[in-house]
Amino acid sequence: MSEPLRIGIAGLGTVGASVARILADKAATLTAQCGRGIVVSGVSARDRSKDRGVDLSGAKWFDTPAEMAVSGEIDVFVELIGGEDGPALDGIRAALEAGRHVVTANKALLARHGVELAETSEDKGLILNYEAAVAGGIPVIKTMRESMAANTPSRVYGILNGTANYILTRMESDELSFEDCLAEAQRLGYAEADPTFDIEGQDTAHKLAILTSLAFGTKVASEEIYIEGISNISLGDIHAARELGYRIKLLGVAQRTATGIEQRVHPTMVPLGSMIGQVDRVTNAVAIEADTVGSLLLSGPGAGGDATASAVIGDIADIAKSHPGRQVAPVFGRAATELRPYERAEMTSHAGGYFIRMTVHDRIGVFATLAAHMAENDISLESIVQHGTVNGEVDAPKTVILVTHETTESHVRKAIEAVLEDGHLVSKPQVIRIEPAG
The missing domain is CATH 3.40.50.720 (NAD(P)-binding Rossmann-like Domain)
Incomplete structure (x- = not known):
C-alpha cells in the first residue's frame, strides 16, 4: 500500500x-x-x-x-x-x-x-x-466540472445561502417580520452578528460567480453581478406571493443570453409547486439546465x-x-x-415576469393611470389586484399589486419612473422578478 x-x-x-x-x-x-x-x-x-x-x-x-x-x-x-x-x-x-x-x-x-x-x-x-x-x-462542483462534460449549460440557478433561505422560510411559515426572523437566525447561529454579507446577497454572488465560470467557460467575474438582498422583503410581499401561487426565494441566477452572460442575485418569486420552491430553512439547492441531460436539481445542507x-x-x-x-x-x-473574458449582459435587457407592489393614494383614476403607464411601455398585465386600505381608514392609501407577462427590466423601470413622476405613490414600489423554475 x-x-x-x-x-x-x-x-x-x-x-x-x-x-x-x-x-x-x-x-x-x-x-x-x-x-x-x-x-x-x-x-x-x-x-x-x-x-x-x-x-x-x-x-x-x-x-x-x-x-x-x-x-x-x-x-x-x-x-x-x-x-x-x-x-x-x-x-x-x-x-x-x-x-x-x-x-x-x-x-x-x-x-x-x-x-x-x-x-x-x-x-x-x-x-x-x-x-x-x-x-x-452538495457535490455541485464535481457534477459540473466532471460529470457534465457532454453538456452545454444554458442556465444555472439556485438557493446558495442558508441564512437568507431560513429567514424567508420562517417569515412565511410563522408570520414573522424580517427583523424578528433575522434575530432568531442570529440566536441559533445561522446568521453572523453582522449579517450583511448573507442577507444582502454578496455571499450568494461569490458562489454564483464560480458556478458561472464552470457553466460557461468564462473568467470568474463576481464584480459583474447584479445584486439585491432580502432586507426589504415584507410580510405583505410574502402574503401576496402566496396568494398568487408563488414563494419568495433569494436566488443566484446565471444564464446565457443573446447579449452576453447574465449574472444576478435578487429575491425571486418561484412557483409554489416547483422543486426549488419546496427547499426550506437552511437547505441549499442548485439547478442546472443543459442541452444533453435536460434539468438537474441538487439539494442538501449548504453549511455546517x-x-x-x-x-x-x-x-x-x-x-x-x-x-x-x-x-x-x-x-x-x-x-x-482558455477561459474567455466575461461579457456581461446588461440587467436592463433581462426579460421575464414581474411582481410590482405599490402603495398609492386613494384617488379617482389611479388604476387607469397605472395601467396606462404599463401599456405605454409595452408591458402586458397578467393581473392587477387592489387590497384594502393600509390601516382601515377611509381615504387611506391602498395597496395595488401588478403581475406582468414577460417583459424587460428596462420597460419596468421606465414605467415605474413615470408612476413616480405622477405623484400617486406613497412610498417606493417593490419589484420582485418571477423566475420559471422546475
Missing part, C-alpha cells in the same frame, strides 16, 4: 475541527476507498490551547499557514481560514509554489483570485479542489461543520486516489488560459 497522504489544515474552526475528527473516525474506511491512509500531519491556528474535541497530538503546529504550506511535513494544504486575502491567500500561493496540492472552502478567495490560482496549479500539474466553496455538502467537512474530505480523497504523472483536470472545467 502507498505511503499515507499527509495533509496540513490551516484553520481549526467548526469546519477544520470537523475535518480532523471525521478523518480520524473514518480512517479505516478512507484507507480502503483510497488505497492509502490520510493523516493530519500539520495544523495552523491562532489558539493552540483551545479544546476542539479531537486529538491533534500527532500533528506539528505551525505559526503561520504559509510556513506550514512550504514545510516538508505535508503533501496537501487544506485552507479553512476564510477571507479573500491575508493568511488564506498567502498560504495557498505558498503551497502551490512549493508543489503542494490545495483544497479550499473559500468562495470569496476563489471569486477574486480563482483564475490566477488555477493558472498556477495547472502550470505546475497540481490539484486545486474546492467542492465546499459552493453549497456546502459536518456537511462542509464532508465536501472537504471528498476533495482530499480525490487527491489520495490520484497517481503521479496523471493529467490533472482543469480547475474550472477547462484550462485557465
Whole structure:
C-alpha cells in the first residue's frame, strides 16, 4: 500500500475541527476507498490551547499557514481560514509554489483570485479542489466540472445561502417580520452578528460567480453581478406571493443570453409547486439546465461543520486516489488560459415576469393611470389586484399589486419612473422578478 497522504489544515474552526475528527473516525474506511491512509500531519491556528474535541497530538503546529504550506511535513494544504486575502491567500500561493496540492472552502478567495490560482496549479500539474466553496455538502462542483462534460449549460440557478433561505422560510411559515426572523437566525447561529454579507446577497454572488465560470467557460467575474438582498422583503410581499401561487426565494441566477452572460442575485418569486420552491430553512439547492441531460436539481445542507467537512474530505480523497504523472483536470472545467473574458449582459435587457407592489393614494383614476403607464411601455398585465386600505381608514392609501407577462427590466423601470413622476405613490414600489423554475 502507498505511503499515507499527509495533509496540513490551516484553520481549526467548526469546519477544520470537523475535518480532523471525521478523518480520524473514518480512517479505516478512507484507507480502503483510497488505497492509502490520510493523516493530519500539520495544523495552523491562532489558539493552540483551545479544546476542539479531537486529538491533534500527532500533528506539528505551525505559526503561520504559509510556513506550514512550504514545510516538508505535508503533501496537501487544506485552507479553512476564510477571507479573500491575508493568511488564506498567502498560504495557498505558498503551497502551490512549493508543489503542494490545495483544497479550499473559500468562495470569496476563489471569486477574486480563482483564475490566477488555477493558472498556477495547472502550470505546475497540481490539484486545486474546492467542492465546499459552493453549497456546502452538495457535490455541485464535481457534477459540473466532471460529470457534465457532454453538456452545454444554458442556465444555472439556485438557493446558495442558508441564512437568507431560513429567514424567508420562517417569515412565511410563522408570520414573522424580517427583523424578528433575522434575530432568531442570529440566536441559533445561522446568521453572523453582522449579517450583511448573507442577507444582502454578496455571499450568494461569490458562489454564483464560480458556478458561472464552470457553466460557461468564462473568467470568474463576481464584480459583474447584479445584486439585491432580502432586507426589504415584507410580510405583505410574502402574503401576496402566496396568494398568487408563488414563494419568495433569494436566488443566484446565471444564464446565457443573446447579449452576453447574465449574472444576478435578487429575491425571486418561484412557483409554489416547483422543486426549488419546496427547499426550506437552511437547505441549499442548485439547478442546472443543459442541452444533453435536460434539468438537474441538487439539494442538501449548504453549511455546517459536518456537511462542509464532508465536501472537504471528498476533495482530499480525490487527491489520495490520484497517481503521479496523471493529467490533472482543469480547475474550472477547462484550462485557465482558455477561459474567455466575461461579457456581461446588461440587467436592463433581462426579460421575464414581474411582481410590482405599490402603495398609492386613494384617488379617482389611479388604476387607469397605472395601467396606462404599463401599456405605454409595452408591458402586458397578467393581473392587477387592489387590497384594502393600509390601516382601515377611509381615504387611506391602498395597496395595488401588478403581475406582468414577460417583459424587460428596462420597460419596468421606465414605467415605474413615470408612476413616480405622477405623484400617486406613497412610498417606493417593490419589484420582485418571477423566475420559471422546475
